[in-house]
Amino acid sequence: MTEQPKRRRIAVAVTGASGAIYAVRTIAALLEAGCELELVFSDYGKRLLLDELGPEAKVDRLAELMTARYGDGVTRGSFVIHSNKDLGATLASGSHRCDAMVIVPCSMKTLAGVSLGLSRSLIERAADVMLKEQRRLVLVPRETPMSLPALRHMVACAEAGAMILPAMPAFYQQPKSIDDLASFIAGKVLNALGFEQHLFPPWKGE
Ligand SMILES: Cc1cc2nc3c(=O)[nH]c(=O)nc-3n(C[C@H](O)[C@H](O)[C@H](O)COP(=O)(O)O)c2cc1C
Numbered sequence: 001m002t003e004q005p006k007r008r009r010i011a012v013a014v015t016g017a018s019g020a021i022y023a024v025r026t027i028a029a030l031l032e033a034g035c036e037l038e039l040v041f042s043d044y045g046k047r048l049l050l051d052e053l054g055p056e057a058k059v060d061r062l063a064e065l066m067t068a069r070y071g072d073g074v075t076r077g078s079f080v081i082h083s084n085k086d087l088g089a090t091l092a093s094g095s096h097r098c099d100a101m102v103i104v105p106c107s108m109k110t111l112a113g114v115s116l117g118l119s120r121s122l123i124e125r126a127a128d129v130m131l132k133e134q135r136r137l138v139l140v141p142r143e144t145p146m147s148l149p150a151l152r153h154m155v156a157c158a159e160a161g162a163m164i165l166p167a168m169p170a171f172y173q174q175p176k177s178i179d180d181l182a183s184f185i186a187g188k189v190l191n192a193l194g195f196e197q198h199l200f201p202p203w204k205g206e
Helices: 020-032 043-053 059-070 072-076 108-115 122-132 148-159 178-192
Strands: 009-014 036-041 078-082 100-106 136-141
Touching: 009 020, 009 043, 009 122, 020 036, 020 043, 020 059, 020 072, 020 078, 020 100, 020 178, 036 043, 036 122, 043 059, 059 072, 059 078, 100 108, 100 122, 100 178, 108 122, 108 136, 108 148, 122 136, 136 148, 136 178
Parallel strands: 009 036, 009 100, 036 078, 100 136
Antiparallel strands: none
């Protein structure tokens, strides 16, 4: 019998910074890539989903939301949702096989918690696990302007091995819609996690 290639297991955390659309586009793209996702939403992450994407963007209806927005391709992957209060969940341990983690969007509060290794919630603990196990951790911070403490927290996270991938979409692709902007950031996240991405075309130098 031919051995099936292992599906990649990725943690995706969604916190209460503006940019819920970056979260759903990233989750959809990873599902389209066939990943097993372990999702965690902070309380304000859930609130911003509703505030920015509308009343149908409920975490307990995520599968329906994904299919409605991005089509059946999302069924290539699978996901489970952990409570952010559950510090006994799989993601809280380095012995659990989870290849990489992205926090998208990442609030300045969660950024500070990760930088200081506070582990007050599952999101912060899972990020700390990624750093201690030297696995890929991608942070997608969003705030403007940025305080000096926030800038220092980003430097500390980068020094500890995280990739800082700010929610700063580019305009050289001539985006036509908000979805194009979200796809650009989601594509960058996929690249940072080691995936091929087809969400925006590569720059050809012309
Ligand atoms: C509408 C709204 C927009 C917000 N936007 C941001 C933001 O862009 N960046 C940020 O760091 N915090 C933002 N916040 C504040 C965070 O949600 C708040 O600091 C929260 O405690 C973050 O908690 P969490 O990291 O556990 O999600 C926003 C809050 C609200 C209600």
